[in-house]
Amino acid sequence: MAKLWGGRFDGKNEEWIDAFGASIAFDQKLAKHDLIGSLAHVKMLIKTGILSAEEGQTIIQGLEQLQQKLAANALTFTVQNEDIHLNMETFLHEEIGPVAGKLHTARSRNDQVATDMHLYLKEVLTEVIEKIHHFREVLVEKAQEHIETIAPGYTHLQHAQPISFAHHLMAYYQMLTRDEQRFSENIQRTDISPQGAAALAGTTFPIDRVFAAKELGFAQVYQNSLDAVSDRDFILEFLSNASILMMHLSRFCEEIILWCSHEYQFVELTDTFSTGSSIMPQKKNPDMAELIRGKTGRVYGDLFGLLTVMKGLPLAYNKDLQEDKEGMFDTAETILASLDIMSGMIATMKVNKDRMLESTQKDFSNATELADYLASKGLPFRQAHEIVGKLVLQCIQNGHYLQDIALSDYQAITPLIEEDIYEKLDAYTAVKRRHSLGGTGFDQVSNQIELAKQTLKHS
Numbered sequence: 001m002a003k004l005w006g007g008r009f010d011g012k013n014e015e016w017i018d019a020f021g022a023s024i025a026f027d028q029k030l031a032k033h034d035l036i037g038s039l040a041h042v043k044m045l046i047k048t049g050i051l052s053a054e055e056g057q058t059i060i061q062g063l064e065q066l067q068q069k070l071a072a073n074a075l076t077f078t079v080q081n082e083d084i085h086l087n088m089e090t091f092l093h094e095e096i097g098p099v100a101g102k103l104h105t106a107r108s109r110n111d112q113v114a115t116d117m118h119l120y121l122k123e124v125l126t127e128v129i130e131k132i133h134h135f136r137e138v139l140v141e142k143a144q145e146h147i148e149t150i151a152p153g154y155t156h157l158q159h160a161q162p163i164s165f166a167h168h169l170m171a172y173y174q175m176l177t178r179d180e181q182r183f184s185e186n187i188q189r190t191d192i193s194p195q196g197a198a199a200l201a202g203t204t205f206p207i208d209r210v211f212a213a214k215e216l217g218f219a220q221v222y223q224n225s226l227d228a229v230s231d232r233d234f235i236l237e238f239l240s241n242a243s244i245l246m247m248h249l250s251r252f253c254e255e256i257i258l259w260c261s262h263e264y265q266f267v268e269l270t271d272t273f274s275t276g277s278s279i280m281p282q283k284k285n286p287d288m289a290e291l292i293r294g295k296t297g298r299v300y301g302d303l304f305g306l307l308t309v310m311k312g313l314p315l316a317y318n319k320d321l322q323e324d325k326e327g328m329f330d331t332a333e334t335i336l337a338s339l340d341i342m343s344g345m346i347a348t349m350k351v352n353k354d355r356m357l358e359s360t361q362k363d364f365s366n367a368t369e370l371a372d373y374l375a376s377k378g379l380p381f382r383q384a385h386e387i388v389g390k391l392v393l394q395c396i397q398n399g400h401y402l403q404d405i406a407l408s409d410y411q412a413i414t415p416l417i418e419e420d421i422y423e424k425l426d427a428y429t430a431v432k433r434r435h436s437l438g439g440t441g442f443d444q445v446s447n448q449i450e451l452a453k454q455t456l457k458h459s
């Protein structure tokens with residue numbers, strides 16, 4: 001079969017070389033968008049008089065027939081036609097004959113593929129934003145259930161201070177809120193039409209790029225034809241945003257995996273999001289969380305792969321840019337599936353409140369409460385810090401905790417300590433009293449949740 005671009009060539013590639021250069025194995029994912037772009041292009045050609053109405057309508061009918069066949073999974077793509085564009089043009093020839101060749105007037109595969117990817121990514125970004133939004137709702141719902149659930153807060157993976165478990169969940173809500181904002185901003189730089197830039201220099205035909213952009217639902221057009229066909233910033237931005245999102249999900253998954261362990265026993269995942277062992281009958285493994293943690297590296301790889309492809313490319317189009325699609329497709333599929341898994345996993349996760357509370361009663365996470373207590377009595381904080389540090393060391397050596405020290409022993413150290421110290425050392429009280437803006441106090445956490453509900457409702 002002769003190549004549609006083969007007029008200048010008198011030789012023929014071997015099949016294995018054709019296979020190496022072809023992209024149809026993956027860019028067939030753009031089939032729907034390629035047909036949409038072609039329909040807008042032919043309508044523009046009719047409007048500007050570049051094509052007659054009769055020719056244009058014939059092409060439109062052919063494209064619509066291909067849309068129906070695509071929806072019915074009745075199109076068979078071939079490596080011989082290299083990419084989605086030449087495959088579709090061949091199908092169109094089969095539908096309507098030689099007039100199909102007029103569709104390519106005033107355009108190039110360079111602006112065609114760029115248009116397809118803008119259309120594809122706009123669609124994906126909308127879906128990603130919807131799924132992040134839903135996950136944020138799940139986090140708020142779960143947090144609402146656990147405002148007064150006491151959990152250990154960590155720094156350096158060591159018990160630091162007791163916190164509300166809802167406060168911990170709402171930290172991830174805030175991360176996801178920023179993720180959603182980033183993807184929303186990504187749409188602004190994706191919602192631009194390269195159609196009509198042609199190969200790199202525009203065209204001598206009297207096209208109407210603004211009309212075509214409106215047909216495709218784009219908010220604006222590229223103002224420079226070289227930039228239009230060579231820009232992949234919008235994909236890099238998507239991959240970067242996706243990497244940050246996956247980093248957040250991976251951090252959360254790491255904690256869930258720890259919380260599920262025998263040592264923690266803070267949460268239990270439902271069977272839907274767990275698997276067993278082929279040899280150890282007792283095992284219930286948090287495999288979905290582990291997979292998301294692992295797939296984070298995959299998304300990072302997609303980002304670094306495209307950054308590396310782009311770093312040395314001169315303007316305008318180069319065949320290297322064929323490598324821009326697989327990572328984009330892979331990342332889109334990965335983050336969409338990961339968000340679904342996370343939403344379901346957290347919504348159905350069982351929280352062991354008693355175990356969480358118990359873990360704050362057999363530690364020294366209330367040490368700061370004692371230091372703050374002494375500081376509130378007028379003792380310089382640094383001096384209070386030293387006193388409490390020595391007390392903690394004595395407790396460790398004697399095998400007990402701060403709340404086990406007798407009042408007489410406390411007062412032998414300093415008469416500033418009174419009977420009310422035991423209430424202050426209680427984990428529930430310690431959490432409840434932290435009223436500073438954004439703190440873990442129950443009223444502050446409730447405020448966070450209420451604000452989040454209002455934000456979600458109006459966004």
